[in-house]
Amino acid sequence: MTISEPSEIDAHLVARIRDGDSDAWQALIDRYEGRLLAYTNSRIRDRAASEDIVQEAFVGFLISLPNYDGSKRLESYLFSICAYKLTDHLRREGRRPALQLHRRASGDGTNIDFAGGERVASSIARSGERKQIEQSAIRDAIAEQIQRWKQGESWSKLKAIELLYVVGLSNKAVAEKTDLTEQQVANFKSDFQLRLRSIISRMNLDAEVFPELAE
Incomplete structure (x- = not known):
């Protein structure tokens, strides 16, 4: 079977990660790390902190994997987690988050829902x-x-x-x-x-x- 569509590639990677395939995990990181770093670094201009935030986002994805059913695009899901982690970082630093947490354009021109709609307020308010x-x-x-x-x-x-x-x-x-x-x-x-x-x-x-x- 030839896997070419982004959604098919992502679904295949997630299935392999669920099976404990470390190569699939590395492939996922290689696929999305650069995009997440670019997003995070554009907002805080701190490469080291951006790398930490992105690492936390990937760990957050692993933790939440049992609840990920594929109904939400993987790219959107990862950016949502990264947005949460970025907000946490800014609050720990005592800075007011000035983030576009609702939507942004992805590489293919579609919109990415960062914060999951109705969960935005409660997520930002985490203490x-x-x-x-x-x-x-x-x-x-x-x-x-x-x-x-x-x-x-x-x-x-x-x-x-x-x-x-x-x-x-x-x-x-x-x-x-x-x-x-x-x-x-x-x-x-x-x-x-x-x-x-x-x-x-x-x-x-x-x-x-x-x-x-x-x-």
Whole structure:
């Protein structure tokens, strides 16, 4: 079967990501990272912060993946999450968000609904307290997964994740410092992200904590 339409490509990528395919996850990042960075950086003019926001948006997508049914275009969905993360960043910085959160033109001339219509007001109004709950949930999920790997003596995974997220090395650099291949490192990274998403999804948090999880 030939997959050529953007919607078909996206649906195929999402299906593979659901199956735990790390190559599909990287393909999704390659496909949308540049667009999200351009959007974010055009609003805050801070490349490092933009990269952090986009990374948070991709993590948010993974967390919300069980609730993504494909009824909304993937590009719109990713931009919605990125808009939430950007708004959070501006509020933490004490800056007034001057964002066009409702619609913008995509590359093919169609409109992208960033904020999901009626959810705009409640999403923008997320408080610092909600942010703390979100951070706590992510911290607890990481602690739970690390403990599982310790119990299973999965030391290679733990070392790779530490080098990736604590030290901040690339997949290639981690592979060079361990006995792992670059593909194994990528697989560990994808597995870790998917497991965090699964753990957080089971926490039954209020929709205002993780709007990305709301149906």
